[in-house]
Amino acid sequence: MIRLIFILLLSLFVQIAGATDIPHLEKKGNATQLIVNGKPFIMLAGEIHNSSSSTLEYMQTVWPKLRNFHVNTVLMAVTWEQFEPVEGKFDYSLVDGLIQQARENDIKIVFLWFASWKNGLSGYAPEWVKKNTKRFPLSKDSNGKSKDVLTPMSNITRDADAKAFATLMKHIKEVDSNEQTVIMVQIENEVGIKSQPRDMSETATKAYNSSVPKELMDYLTKNRENLHPEILRRWEKGNFRTNGTWPEVFGGFWEADEIFSAWHYAKYVQAVAEAGKKEYPIPVFVNAWLPDPNGQPHTWPSGGPVPNVLDVWRAGAPDIDALSPDIYQPEFKWLCEEYTRNGNPLLIPEAHREADAPARAYWAIGKHNAICFAPFGIESMPDDHPIKDAYALLEQAIPLITDAQGTGKMTAVYWQNKEKEPGQVVVPLGNWNLHVRYSENGLPKGTRPGAIIIQKAEDEFYLIGQGVEIGFKPMSSKVSQNVDILTSEIGRFEDGVFIRELQLNGDEIRAHDTSFYRTRIPVNVRNTFLDPSKPRILRVRIFSYE
DSSP: OHHHHHHHHHHHHHHHHHHHHSSEEEEETTEEEEEETTEEEOEEEEEOOTTGGGOHHHHTTTHHHHHHTTOSEEEEEEEHHHHOSBTTBOOOHHHHHHHHHHHHTTOEEEEEEEEEEETTBOTTSOHHHHTOTTTSOEEEOTTSOEEEEEOTTOHHHHHHHHHHHHHHHHHHHHHHTTTOOEEEEEEEESOSBSSSSSOOSHHHHHHHTSBOOHHHHHHHHHTGGGSOHHHHHHHHHTTTOSSSBHHHHHOSHHHHHHHHHHHHHHHHHHHHHHHHHHHOOOOEEEEEEOOOTTSOTTSSOBTSOOGGGHHHHHHHOTTOOEEEEEEOSSOHHHHHHHTTGGGOOOEEEEEOOSTTHHHHHHHHHHHHOOSEEEEBTGGGSOTTOTHHHHHHHHHHHHHHHHHHTTTTOEEEEEOOOTTTSOSEEEEEETTEEEEEEEOOTTOOTTOOOEEEEEEEETTEEEEEEESEEEEEEESOTTSOOOEEEEEEEEEEEETTEEEEEEEEOTHHHHTTOTTSOEEEESSOTTOGGGOTTSOEEEEEEEEEOO
16 A cells, blocks of 8 residues: 555656646746746747748758857747648648757747737638638628638637647647757737728627626726726726626727727637647747837737737736737837736747847846747848847856846846937946946947846846946945946856956956946957957956045
8 A cells, every 4th residue: 555655646746747847937036937958948049931841841951040040949830731731630740850850950949830820811721721611710891701811709710720739739748848849839920800900790799799708807807906008098988897898898999899809819819728738738928910109000910919908818818828029110128018017928939130139139138038039030131140149149148147037136238229218328236326338339230239237246247248338336325436347358158157268458448438447348449350340248347445
């Protein structure tokens, strides 16, 4: 009997350990970390073009490009149409081949499940779904005309999608749970409906004119103090009613329509996520096509997880681990703030590929503990794109960064818009005020100043980036305000250990300001041998004197 109890307890321990040893999210202070193979992991990623992963032969030409950019994770599509070409018959060959190729190149995978929707359309659904609109109904416009978009109102379509996704996740568990090559999965892609705020079919309109589900109203009521201001504004138009039809509760017009769409897309995606996680509960996320700040309503897919309806998505899809922005817009800092509300982990699966991508990566990772940054179409970017050098440094520094996450000992700076933002800022970190001065001197065209700053000890800091000069002043007026640079070193990390490459002094730390000692990157724009166009890692030690 004792031996039997021991075996049962051992089996239970193995099951529990197995559940936590797979890729998962963990809280550390105010940060959320992605844990892979038992260690915190930051995805220095790139999303490849939509069709690049459709054949193994083509992907052989892509992997060298990814390695050139020091990418540690690739976001790539696996499509419903290829995975289940005939209903009930699944083709695992492409998935298995992609996983094997990734292992050979020492790169992790985030699969993008292109299924019912991709960019507000349904182009990646299988032929047997597309051709049977009676069984798998489409959304309709206000004139009753069918659109080429599957409706989120169909339980039959939802269940078929969920079944295929669950089969995919079960297979990934069988072939990859030990290796952990696949570390996350995106469900659908930029869901929603364009050119109109909701499905106008008879089924959808009947639901729209029925009571708002109690599940949603209970969530909004319980979390009222933390809701997004826009949701509160729309709810206020309905006098904060806790029951009634969608237009009665949320004030009518397209604003109520968008909330209605968000709820039904969220519930659909929740069913898919729930089915997949029953088979293999690695983290999953949903991405959003963001509104154009200068655009009109309905120019982006209505119903996706854009900032003003994130609360609706949280209520409708609790199994989604992150609601994620595809950021091509200029207001990067604001969007990072929006997508870290209420503890949402920042994961950027698509980012524009301009020269300011490195500074955006520094900001997202250093300021907001982002678990992923991924320029889109990375394999078609120039081989000398500045993200290459930025990722090379960040790759070395991941242990330092993840150790600092959630401790209050890390921040970032980024001169997003020199026309609207000052060229000098004061940034608090620990007991110090960092006096930051931005400079574009020596930087490649289009590159923006930016850096991650980490306080390792009271008098020791690491800087990763370029285009910044930083001086140190204590916050307290009760201590000496005379602060100087003790040592400033360019270096690199090897196995988590900082290796000094060059010790700096003289012009390299005074920044032509004899009254205020600063460290800077680039250290000297006139020293072309040191190549001022490259980002660097600096270790800086400071001291005070009377």
